[in-house]
Amino acid sequence: MKTQHRSAPRLAKRIEKLTGSVARDILSRTRDKDIISFAGGLPDASLWQDLKLPEVPPAAYQYGPSEGERSLRSILAARSQSLGLDASADTTLVTSGSQQGLDLAAKLILEPGSPIILEAPSYLAAIQVFKLFQAELHSLALDSEGICPQALDQLLEETQAPVIYLNPTFQNPSGTSYSLERRQQIAAVLDRHDTILLEDDPYRDIAYGAPPAPPIASFLKRCPWIYLTSVSKTLIPGLRLGSLTCSPELFDPLLKLKQAADLHSNRPAQFIASQMLADPQTNYKRVAHLCEHYRKKRDLMQNCLKSSFSEIAVWDIPSGGMFFWLNFKNDFDLSAALSDALARGVAFMPGAPFFAESKQAGCCMRINFSLVSPEKMEEGIRILADVVRGLQQPITCADSAL
Numbered sequence: 494m495k496t497q498h499r500s501a502p503r504l505a506k507r508i509e510k511l512t513g514s515v516a517r518d519i520l521s522r523t524r525d526k527d528i529i530s531f532a533g534g535l536p537d538a539s540l541w542q543d544l545k546l547p548e549v550p551p552a553a554y555q556y557g558p559s560e561g562e563r564s565l566r567s568i569l570a571a572r573s574q575s576l577g578l579d580a581s582a583d584t585t586l587v588t589s590g591s592q593q594g595l596d597l598a599a600k601l602i603l604e605p606g607s608p609i610i611l612e613a614p615s616y617l618a619a620i621q622v623f624k625l626f627q628a629e630l631h632s633l634a635l636d637s638e639g640i641c642p643q644a645l646d647q648l649l650e651e652t653q654a655p656v657i658y659l660n661p662t663f664q665n666p667s668g669t670s671y672s673l674e675r676r677q678q679i680a681a682v683l684d685r686h687d688t689i690l691l692e693d694d695p696y697r698d699i700a701y702g703a704p705p706a707p708p709i710a711s712f713l714k715r716c717p718w719i720y721l722t723s724v725s726k727t728l729i730p731g732l733r734l735g736s737l738t739c740s741p742e743l744f745d746p747l748l749k750l751k752q753a754a755d756l757h758s759n760r761p762a763q764f765i766a767s768q769m770l771a772d773p774q775t776n777y778k779r780v781a782h783l784c785e786h787y788r789k790k791r792d793l794m795q796n797c798l799k800s801s802f803s804e805i806a807v808w809d810i811p812s813g814g815m816f817f818w819l820n821f822k823n824d825f826d827l828s829a830a831l832s833d834a835l836a837r838g839v840a841f842m843p844g845a846p847f848f849a850e851s852k853q854a855g856c857c858m859r860i861n862f863s864l865v866s867p868e869k870m871e872e873g874i875r876i877l878a879d880v881v882r883g884l885q886q887p888i889t890c891a892d893s894a895l
């Protein structure tokens with residue numbers, strides 16, 4: 494048969510803004526290869542190698558409610574209430590991962606050109622969603638306690654943004670956890686403006702010291718809010734389950750958007766999650782074990798970084814979550830570093846995709862410590878340091894004469 498040229502499909506204008514996820518790109522290049530990957534945000538699979546999942550009853554094979562299973566909604570709402578949120582099962586929606594919560598919230602709030610405020614750096618797949626909805630992204634720099642409340646106040650005044658997206662607890666990618674005072678100050682600023690808080694909180698339970706301060710949403714008095722959680726980081730990500738709890742006026746439109754998106758989240762997965770989360774004692778022990786496991790990995794990573802990177806980079810030790818964020822003292826070509834590192838069997842995430850505008854990024858990288866085994870971690874960091882040093886070599890007189 495003769496091949497004919499197909500005419501170019503006429504796609505929605507917003508597709509021009511659709512970017513691929515750099516992290517998933519690197520992950521697909523490293524999958525099935527013997528690569529030491531510090532690139533993703535993947536849990537350690539050794540934690541669940543002996544895990545026996547509860548058996549799923551045939552009743553869970555049928556279509557179910559869009560809101561999610563009542564048993565799971567009640568468990569998730571109780572957790573939100575324990576954090577001080579004004580939540581109930583009726584205002585809690587089971588989502589297909591917290592990523593779906595981001596998508597539904599963006600659909601609900603953003604029009605082409607809508608301003609949205611976010612942290613610099615911020616979660617890259619959230620940036621991907623907001624760009625797809627053609628929002629105008631405005632960033633606020635993070636310091637060790639969070640974004641600056643005065644700068645937020647001013648930016649809200651200037652942009653009249655309808656929404657702000659924050660990941661204030663063990664942030665992806667920087668590891669920053671906002672102080673209690675900052676959270677309260679930010680809540681007070683938001684209460685003075687007509688802005689929705691979209692708070693993303695998937696890492697809260699992975700704490701290596703004192704529990705983190707309550708969510709910012711718990712301090713709000715009048716500002717509408719949407720609070721996202723996930724079972725991906727503390728249970729198993731393949732279930733693809735998360736939750737969205739919100740102030741009551743937002744629930745109905747979000748539920749309708751969920752219906753339009755996928756009718757409901759996977760029911761067998763919801764059944765498994767509710768069985769596994771039902772007993773608070775068992776759950777507490779499981780999460781405590783997971784935190785201890787990751788804390789040891791965090792400490793080992795800190796030692797590896799200290800011996801290989803302390804002269805060339807600075808970083809904070811994360812008090813929770815899964816990432817170190819390195820800022821380099823001198824610039825070098827991060828794409829060249831990624832190619833060289835991949836060629837030598839190591840992957841990492843360059844910093845630029847975590848910024849709304851890549852030119853806002855300094856010379857920085859995100860290093861994940863949850864996935865890689867202790868032995869591989871030491872080897873991988875040695876190789877990475879070697880690659881970076883190779884690219885940072887000052888040009889000698891002999892080189893410059895060439």
Ligand SMILES: Cc1ncc(COP(=O)(O)O)c(C=O)c1O
Pocket residue numbers: 534589590591592593616660665693695722723724725730734735
């Ligand atoms: C900040 C943040 N939000 C949302 C997600 C999406 O998680 P989920 O697996 O629940 O969709 C991630 C995953 O890495 C994340 O880091």
